[in-house]
Amino acid sequence: MGSYIVRRLLQSIPILLIVSLISFGIMKLVPGDPAIVIGGPNATAAEIENIRKNLGLDRPFHVQLGVFYWNLFQGDLGRSLLLGKPVLEAVIERAPITISLSIYAMVLTIAFGIAIGVLAALRQNTWIDQVATTFALIGVSLPNFWLGLVMIVLFSVHLGWLPTNSYVDFSDDPVRWLRHATMPSVALAMLQIGLLARITRSTMLETLRQDYIRTARAKGLPEWRVVAKHAMANVMIPVITVIGIILSVLISGSVVIESVFSIPGIGSLLGNAILRRDYTMIQGGLLFVAAVLMLLNILVDILYAWFDPRVRYDAGK
Numbered sequence: 001m002g003s004y005i006v007r008r009l010l011q012s013i014p015i016l017l018i019v020s021l022i023s024f025g026i027m028k029l030v031p032g033d034p035a036i037v038i039g040g041p042n043a044t045a046a047e048i049e050n051i052r053k054n055l056g057l058d059r060p061f062h063v064q065l066g067v068f069y070w071n072l073f074q075g076d077l078g079r080s081l082l083l084g085k086p087v088l089e090a091v092i093e094r095a096p097i098t099i100s101l102s103i104y105a106m107v108l109t110i111a112f113g114i115a116i117g118v119l120a121a122l123r124q125n126t127w128i129d130q131v132a133t134t135f136a137l138i139g140v141s142l143p144n145f146w147l148g149l150v151m152i153v154l155f156s157v158h159l160g161w162l163p164t165n166s167y168v169d170f171s172d173d174p175v176r177w178l179r180h181a182t183m184p185s186v187a188l189a190m191l192q193i194g195l196l197a198r199i200t201r202s203t204m205l206e207t208l209r210q211d212y213i214r215t216a217r218a219k220g221l222p223e224w225r226v227v228a229k230h231a232m233a234n235v236m237i238p239v240i241t242v243i244g245i246i247l248s249v250l251i252s253g254s255v256v257i258e259s260v261f262s263i264p265g266i267g268s269l270l271g272n273a274i275l276r277r278d279y280t281m282i283q284g285g286l287l288f289v290a291a292v293l294m295l296l297n298i299l300v301d302i303l304y305a306w307f308d309p310r311v312r313y314d315a316g317k
Helices: 002-029 034-039 045-055 061-073 087-122 127-141 144-158 174-208 211-218 223-260 266-275 279-307
Strands: none
Touching: 002 061, 002 279, 034 045, 087 127, 087 174, 087 223, 087 266, 087 279, 127 174, 144 174, 144 223, 174 223, 211 223, 223 266, 223 279, 266 279
């Protein structure tokens, strides 16, 4: 297992380099000049050219790319053109906010997605199954940004139950954080709840038809024990793989949700950087997010092997 983890970490290095190359190249193709944004509408042509020279934007593409990789190998993601601070520092400042929202949304997804899927499978072809399937279908169909806007209008504007357009850190006030984070986390989780519920239902139905489940029932075991001890262990194997993908989607989906709810996380940071042509922030932020997602995928593989003893990794594979 240890050699597998090391090998996966080493394999992630060229992937991150490719991601950085793609993001660097795309940013150079996007129309617009960050020097003009920094200089402002009243800047003269000479001032703009001086800004470009100071930032190194007047250098050839391959020279800029070489400087970027040289700094990257030293752990330097660059300096934000507009914030005037290191990209890594800015991202780390915002990371706890995005991570807390993603974890909250993940908890909601796992709790409701698995519960709805298992309940629908155990009550197949009943009204409970129909309601659960309909709920899952609605969750998969609703865009999270539209759902977020509807929730703001309903629960904040009309009912006044939950606040919006502000954020409180969990460490400052857990209760207020919960109130501020509930709507964006639910908006993020709704689609994933529907997806996880459908996958859990189909997997549970297939598992309940297996011979060892029939044998357990024939021995007179209570139904809850059959489901909890024998069925769920095998249901969780494909579900864990999906959960890893879902968590990646939640983190990437925070770009839109944080903008909708005015939450100062990594998503809104990258969104503002895109609008303001802050190339350095975009490149460094995307690379940071890619590294986090790759670490999550490695963690999912480890959990997969832990839940399924048949899975074995060794250095020779």
